[in-house]
Amino acid sequence: MRGRFLSLEGGEGVGKSTQVKRLAAALEARGLNVVVTREPGGTEGAEGVRGLLMQGDVARWSAHAETLLFAAARADHVEKLIRPAVEAGSWVLCDRYVGSTRAYQGAQDIDDAAILALHGFGSKGLLPDRTLVLDLPEGEGHARSIDRDGGAADRFGARGPDFHRAVAAQFRRIAAAEPDRVRLVDATGAVEAVTAALIDALADLLP
Ligand SMILES: Nc1ncnc2c1ncn2[C@@H]1O[C@H](COP(=O)(O)OP(=O)(O)OP(=O)(O)O)[C@@H](O)[C@H]1O
Ligand SMILES: Cc1cn([C@H]2C[C@H](O)[C@@H](COP(=O)(O)O)O2)c(=O)[nH]c1=O
Numbered sequence: 380m381r382g383r384f385l386s387l388e389g390g391e392g393v394g395k396s397t398q399v400k401r402l403a404a405a406l407e408a409r410g411l412n413v414v415v416t417r418e419p420g421g422t423e424g425a426e427g428v429r430g431l432l433m434q435g436d437v438a439r440w441s442a443h444a445e446t447l448l449f450a451a452a453r454a455d456h457v458e459k460l461i462r463p464a465v466e467a468g469s470w471v472l473c474d475r476y477v478g479s480t481r482a483y484q485g486a487q488d489i490d491d492a493a494i495l496a497l498h499g500f501g502s503k504g505l506l507p508d509r510t511l512v513l514d515l516p517e518g519e520g521h522a523r524s525i526d527r528d529g530g531a532a533d534r535f536g537a538r539g540p541d542f543h544r545a546v547a548a549q550f551r552r553i554a555a556a557e558p559d560r561v562r563l564v565d566a567t568g569a570v571e572a573v574t575a576a577l578i579d580a581l582a583d584l585l586p
Contacts, residue, residue, distance in 0.1 A: 382412070382469040383584055384461060384505070386476035387577075389513035390547050391536050392524030393566045394573060398513065399474045401574045406470055409585065414464045417474035419449055421456040428452035433533045440534075442487035446494060449480050454501035462505065477502075478510050478561070481553055483535060486545035506560065509584060511577050512550045513566035517543075 387395045403413045419429040432448055464471050477498050485491055554563040562580040566573050
């Protein structure tokens with residue numbers, strides 16, 4: 380039987396990595412076989428592209444070049460890991476996916492239709508069965524990231540508050556436009572409360 384494909388999305392420091400692990404444990408406790416992965420990355424080739432994307436100066440890549448690199452990494456990830464695992468019956472939990480391209484590159488004026496067309500070409504348009512977008516009030520994710528990293532930032536984290544506000548707005552726009560597939564989840568509570576809210580937002584998919 381086919382498994383399921385779920386993605387966790389949201390801005391910097393909202394708790395995606397924390398919740399992917401907790402959600403995986405909760406699904407495994409229900410007897411499901413779970414594969415945890417992330418973007419950019421997840422396969423050897425895509426992790427190589429991650430290095431190119433995350434390191435260096437903010438201006439190292441234009442928004443257009445960045446969009447192509449994310450799509451190329453995703454095509455490899457989908458072909459070699461995500462699609463085979465779902466077809467083999469696993470539940471794949473992905474920390475970021477094409478929603479992040481729509482939000483982060485969309486926030487740099489890359490057209491949403493162009494991103495989806497590229498996704499159609501590179502990854503045969505594979506979309507998660509459910510995308511869970513963790514949402515925090517402005518500045519809270521950044522504050523959590525500073526606590527976690529002590530101020531060190533990659534090419535995206537280093538951008539200013541206007542950029543991160545635009546990213547959050549894009550995530551909210553996507554969730555409002557696709558309410559059946561994409562759910563906005565309040566990430567302000569304690570980790571246990573956020574996990575419970577995520578499981579709630581998946582209830583109709585669970586066996
Ligand atoms: N519900 C929560 N309440 C308070 N702190 C939290 C909560 N969830 C996660 N954190 C903490 O916030 C920090 C960021 O969490 P995490 O690394 O999971 O976020 P992320 O969304 O994966 O970040 P990034 O986008 O930068 O990869 C970590 O130090 C984590 O322990
Ligand atoms: C998949 C994807 C990611 N990004 C950005 C978002 C983050 O700033 C980094 C990834 O860092 P993380 O610590 O692993 O969350 O990359 C993006 O701009 N576009 C994308 O498609």
